[in-house]
Amino acid sequence: MSFWRSVVGKLWMTIIGLVACVLLFLGIYLLPYIDSNFAHPNDIKRLFIYTAIIGFSLTTFFAFFLFTKITQPLRQLKEAADTITQGDYTKKVEIRSTDELGELARTFNHMAEELQFVIQDLHQEKEHLFSILRSMTDAVITFDADGNVLLANPHGQVNLSRWNSLEWDEEEAADTNAVPGPLRALYQQVLQEATEVSDRIHVKEEVWSVVMGPLYNSDRVRGVVAVLRNVTQEVKLEKLRKDFVANVSHELRTPLSMLQGYSEALLDDIVSSPEERKELVQVIHDESLRMGRLVRDLLDLARMEAGHMQMHWGRVEVNGIIDKVTRKYNVLSSERDIGIVSQCEQDLPELERADEDRLEQVMTNLMDNAFRHSQSGEPIILRTYYVPATLQDEARVWIHIQDHGQGIPKEDVPYIFERFYKADKARTRGTAAGTGLGLAIVRNIVEAHKGVIQVSSDLGKGTTFSIGIPVSPIVEETMIM
8 A cells, every 4th residue: 555545645635735725824924024024035935835844844754653553553464464365363452552442452362362262163073073074974965056066084984986977868868966866866865844854765776765854044944855765785685584484484485385284184083094194194294304404404504604513623624524425425426327527637726714513414415406407328527636825815715606596597696695585486396406505505614614616607508617715824813613
């Protein structure tokens, strides 16, 4: 700011004008006196010059005095205010007097300190809120009344990026800052009704639980806050639980019905010959055995999934298990004309930490499936080999069980290890059929050995189960039961 535009500059010019006017009026009224006392004109000029110099000096001194006492403190206040507007609240104004300007400077410094404390408190509250939002496993997104995103935690940002990449309709396909399609109906409902709503939405293969509430500004809704939780796993577990109850009920209903029907037939003496009576008793016996196997497998599977599976660790020779299983199925192989071909690698290293009985149970369950789905004349191939350790994986012994049955459809392969899952939906269980829990038990035993199990199948050509067991697995002590 220039001197002429300052308060002191304007005051100085005003005083100079007043002095000039005073001198002019005095000169007019004192002109007769001057003419009578000053005979020479130069004396008159000298009088006016001295008077003007003295008046200018006095006004200039007064102006600089005011500049020092008023303008400089005001400029310091202005500079401090500019510094505060830039976010620096540590700027202080020097207090040089005890007058009104000094009181103003003292009040200004106190205001800056209080403002600094308030801003710090607000910043801490903001950081506290952001920390809470960042640590939440749920997605939190805030929209304004126009549908624009105001705030979102990291999980909310991820959901917005994923969902906005999907084109829900042509109108908002390119709008990456609008309410995503799955949330739009709930968002409109909250704005219209000004009440909290909750619902479950489906986005592709995921299920989300959404709770939306209004944000108020005085008496009107200024926005909406949405809290989203991925409940896909919970929904799947609930479905599995319901399916499990339904499947167990179905598996038990058939043998129970047969037991009840045939036992009633025996009680009512419907059968007339000993041969028929023996046949009914044999059916009752077979069905009771199947129910026993089902209950036993259910208990085993429950213990495995609860982490209470009893394991007897020791050194195990895989080829020895293959030989034992092969001898076990020699009679069935001859009866059904299904050969068993063993292709075992010689000098196969022993498994340093494995349960021989559990691995034999795995092989038995897989061989049961292979015989159940193989046709006469088609061999079952057992193959073992060793794969040394690599940078990506540890050393493993691999076991392959290959049959030449009807195979498994590709869409069913990911689900065959689920309890009671049937790849052939039209297949009915006979008395020799399994309980539907064998592959689930196999998966749990393999995982207990820190191994992997893989399935490859061609529809109409056969199925191959591949099991890889680490030679020296690293097992946590808490997993040893």
